[in-house]
Amino acid sequence: MIEFAHVSKRYPNGQIALRNIDLQIGAGEMAFLTGHSGAGKSTMLKLISLMERPTAGQVIINGKNLNRIKPRKIPAIRRDIGMIFQDHRLLFDRSVFDNVALPLMIAGYDHREIGRRVRAALDKVGLLSKEKSTPIMLSGGEQQRVGIARAVVNKPPLLLADEPTGNLDPELSAEIMRLFEQFNQVGVSLLIASHDLSLLAKMHYRTLVMKDGQLIQDRSDTPQGLDLPPAQLLGADNES
Amino acid sequence: MNPDQLTGARLTQGASLKARFKMLIRLHKLEAKRGIQDIFDNPLSNFMTVLVIAIALALPTGLQIMLDNGKQLSQSWDGASRISLFLTLETSKKQTIDLSNKIRQNLAIKNVEVILPDQALKDFSQQSGFVDAIGELDQNPLPPTLVVQPVEAYSTPFESGKLLAIYAKLPQVEKAQLDLDWVRKLYALIQLAEKAAAALGLALGLAVLLIIGNTIRLSVQNRRDEIEIVKLIGATNAFIRRPFLYTGFWYGLFAGISCWLLVEISLFWLQQPIANLAGLYQSDFTLSGLSWSQSIQLISISCGLGLLGSWLSVGRHIRAIEPR
Ligand SMILES: Nc1ncnc2c1ncn2[C@@H]1O[C@H](COP(=O)(O)OP(=O)(O)OP(=O)(O)O)[C@@H](O)[C@H]1O
Numbered sequence: 001m002i003e004f005a006h007v008s009k010r011y012p013n014g015q016i017a018l019r020n021i022d023l024q025i026g027a028g029e030m031a032f033l034t035g036h037s038g039a040g041k042s043t044m045l046k047l048i049s050l051m052e053r054p055t056a057g058q059v060i061i062n063g064k065n066l067n068r069i070k071p072r073k074i075p076a077i078r079r080d081i082g083m084i085f086q087d088h089r090l091l092f093d094r095s096v097f098d099n100v101a102l103p104l105m106i107a108g109y110d111h112r113e114i115g116r117r118v119r120a121a122l123d124k125v126g127l128l129s130k131e132k133s134t135p136i137m138l139s140g141g142e143q144q145r146v147g148i149a150r151a152v153v154n155k156p157p158l159l160l161a162d163e164p165t166g167n168l169d170p171e172l173s174a175e176i177m178r179l180f181e182q183f184n185q186v187g188v189s190l191l192i193a194s195h196d197l198s199l200l201a202k203m204h205y206r207t208l209v210m211k212d213g214q215l216i217q218d219r220s221d222t223p224q225g226l227d228l229p230p231a232q233l234l235g236a237d238n239e240s
Numbered sequence: 241m242n243p244d245q246l247t248g249a250r251l252t253q254g255a256s257l258k259a260r261f262k263m264l265i266r267l268h269k270l271e272a273k274r275g276i277q278d279i280f281d282n283p284l285s286n287f288m289t290v291l292v293i294a295i296a297l298a299l300p301t302g303l304q305i306m307l308d309n310g311k312q313l314s315q316s317w318d319g320a321s322r323i324s325l326f327l328t329l330e331t332s333k334k335q336t337i338d339l340s341n342k343i344r345q346n347l348a349i350k351n352v353e354v355i356l357p358d359q360a361l362k363d364f365s366q367q368s369g370f371v372d373a374i375g376e377l378d379q380n381p382l383p384p385t386l387v388v389q390p391v392e393a394y395s396t397p398f399e400s401g402k403l404l405a406i407y408a409k410l411p412q413v414e415k416a417q418l419d420l421d422w423v424r425k426l427y428a429l430i431q432l433a434e435k436a437a438a439a440l441g442l443a444l445g446l447a448v449l450l451i452i453g454n455t456i457r458l459s460v461q462n463r464r465d466e467i468e469i470v471k472l473i474g475a476t477n478a479f480i481r482r483p484f485l486y487t488g489f490w491y492g493l494f495a496g497i498s499c500w501l502l503v504e505i506s507l508f509w510l511q512q513p514i515a516n517l518a519g520l521y522q523s524d525f526t527l528s529g530l531s532w533s534q535s536i537q538l539i540s541i542s543c544g545l546g547l548l549g550s551w552l553s554v555g556r557h558i559r560a561i562e563p564r
């Protein structure tokens with residue numbers, strides 16, 4: 001599903017964000033990406049969603065080498081990826097329903113089909129009663145769940161989440177993780193960037209640890225077995 | 241909830257062609273609404289934009305109306321196109337009348353007026369007041385004259401010019417002169433003004449494109465965040481472009497209607513003074529405004545400019561926005 005082959009990324013300002021990353025995540029797999037702030041987690045996700053291009057190496061998604069994707073084809077690739085952001089990225093001048101409907105409208109679905117799917121997705125995240133609200137009227141956790149509903153409404157085979165529980169309380173975070181697990185159970189691949197170690201500790205999934213742009217650990221067992229103590233792993237600056 | 245609703249990760253989603261088409265129509269309606277919304281969100285400044293465009297369109301439109309009226313006016317005066325034939329001094333009265341009869345037989349000629357030298361002198365001395373001076377002349381210096389009036393079909397500058405050339409060759413004719421050189425001048429003037437109107441229309445049309453392009457550019461920039469988000473979700477540039485194209489179209493439509501109103505109000509306002517002026521010239525000329533087809537033309541052109549202006553601007557500016 002996701003393959004990184006010798007991928008390096010250097011930003012135009014000279015900052016090297018990724019160094020020679022090799023990685024494979026199979027279809028239907030759920031994996032966490034962790035590491036200190038600035039380790040390169042977001043950069044990994046941005047390469048997958050074509051927001052950035054690698055300076056070297058290849059990223060292959062669904063068997064497609066992203067280096068060979070022309071700008072014109074980028075939207076089609078993105079439609080196969082559900083993206084969840086820490087800052088939600090909702091449209092504040094539209095209702096919750098319209099926000100969630102957006103990917104379906106882009107894909108050209110029939111409006112009855114859109115209604116059905118949007119309500120199913122909102123029901124899944126427990127926000128069916130809020131479909132007419134605008135995002136401003138919602139709490140942070142609710143906004144995050146709208147973002148999740150929007151990401152899954154189109155049934156993409158791959159979900160990417162960048163700090164999806166960034167500023168949520170532990171209970172809400174756990175709830176969102178449960179949602180992710182449910183999606184995973186129906187065959188969706190997930191890659192979740194997070195430095196919420198206490199949360200990861202409760203989950204028993206593959207965990208990729210990054211440090212200074214390198215993949216330093218790839219543990220398929222529980223994160224309790226991480227070689228490094230959390231403090232060192234995440235670095236002292238844990239602010240973002 | 242049906243547990244199936246969210247199952248099945250699927251690659252390359254999408255709907256049937258028919259569903260897509262239906263959705264496209266729905267989307268167009270939605271986006272047309274959103275395009276209007278965009279204008280009404282900021283009524284004052286957008287109203288100004290509409291007004292500026294309307295004025296820019298009203299100038300060439302007004303000029304065109306003036307030209308149309310000028311043409312009509314010059315045509316209605318063609319009837320007065322006359323050819324004066326000054327005969328040689330030796331031509332006798334009988335020869336003069338014979339010639340006039342001969343000319344009158346030509347189907348192109350409506351009427352021939354004969355002015356004999358005596359009559360001409362009398363008229364002249366009466367009109368000029370040089371009675372005494374003329375009385376001292378021992379010989380009448382005025383030639384016999386025929387004033388030839390062509391029928392309407394032969395009254396254009398071109399046709400009457402041809403007649404003039406024919407008559408100028410007659411042996412008795414000393415000098416042939418087209419009375420209405422000014423008709424020709426008016427025609428030339430109108431032709432010049434038409435060119436000027438076309439140039440003005442072109443320049444102002446370009447200005448309208450720029451105004452709309454710039455307005456749309458600002459509107460794209462205002463929606464930068466939104467555009468980034470929908471790009472992340474996988475919207476194509478064409479999808480993002482549509483509401484902006486509609487905004488451009490609505491600008492064009494509102495501006496076209498405003499322009500039409502401006503022009504009609506100005507014409508109404510000019511109607512009375514022009515009727516007064518025409519009255520002074522014993523004419524019942526009235527200013528004719530935009531016909532229905534011209535009105536529709538005006539508004540279509542305006543809509544077209546709005547669409548074109550936004551189309552030229554929006555693609556470039558949307559492409560420049562990449563999600564971060
Ligand atoms: N657009 C950019 N231009 C230049 N440098 C960048 C850019 N984005 C990220 N970087 C740099 O690349 C490195 C990796 O950044 P990245 O955002 O991938 O880190 P991260 O692991 O997501 O960190 P965090 O946990 O704080 O979100 C950092 O040193 C960052 O300063």
Ligand SMILES: [Mg+2]
Pocket residue numbers: 041042043162
């Ligand atoms: Mg990050």
